[in-house]
Amino acid sequence: MILPIVAYGDPVLRREAKEITNEYPKLEELISNMWETMYNAHGVGLAAPQIGLPIRLFLVDTSPFADDEELSPEEQERLKDFKKVFINAEIGEENGTDWNFNEGCLSIPEIREDVKRKPEITISYQDENFNAHTETYDGLLARVIQHEYDHIQGILFTDKLSSLKKRLLKSRLDKISKGKINVDYKMRFPKIKKRR
Known part of the structure; x- marks a missing residue:
């Protein structure tokens, strides 16, 4: 089932998400709905707060990047089959020299900006079967994971921009929070007045 994606301005996007256990109700169905929602919106990642749930769950599928000719063949190969569910994730380390990359977000449509992030991360998480993993990622994989991880921390990519850039985007x-945009996927806007 395709769920509406929560737009910029909704308080759920600003809350630090809570851990869940394998007792979480209808988790398998939720994950399936999140994949369907993400693919419908042509995203490469989706976090639970983006569908209104303040829980530590996000998923990533970087296969759309595999055709990017600016990437090395090795990086394209790594991105091609990367599809994972991250539950209760914690980034332990971020290493290397900050690098810029143009990012967008399904909750903030029509805005893309260069964001600085570390090129390498080590992350501990549980998969959809609650098996524990600790893995190190770099390059574009690390960036997509960092972006989604920020969502469960209550952080948006626009928070990482300069104060001047933030003022220019205000x-x-x-307009996004009021629904004054054209998107081709279902969204929920926090500032649309309910009709009585």
Whole structure:
């Protein structure tokens, strides 16, 4: 089932998400719905807060990047089959020199900006079967994971921009929260007045 994606301005996007256990109700169905929602919106990642749930769950499928000719053949190969569910994730380390990459977000449509992030991360998480993993990622994989991880920390990519850039984007962000944009996927806007 395709779920509406929560737009910029909704308080759920600002809350630090809570850990879950394997007792979480209908988790398998939720994960399936999240994949369907993400693919419908042409995303490469989706976090539970983006569908209104403040829980530490996100998923990533970087296969759309595998055709990017600016990437090395090795990086394309790594991205091609990378599809994972991350539950209760914690990033332990971020290493290397910050690098810029143009990011967007399904909750903030029509805005893309260069964001600085570390090129390598070590992350501990549980998969959909609650098996524990600790893995190190670099390059574009690390970046996509960091972006989704930020969502479960209550952080948006726009928070990482300069104060000047934030001021320049303020009116566009306000329009998004009021639903004054054209998107080709279902969204829930926090500032649309309910009709009585």
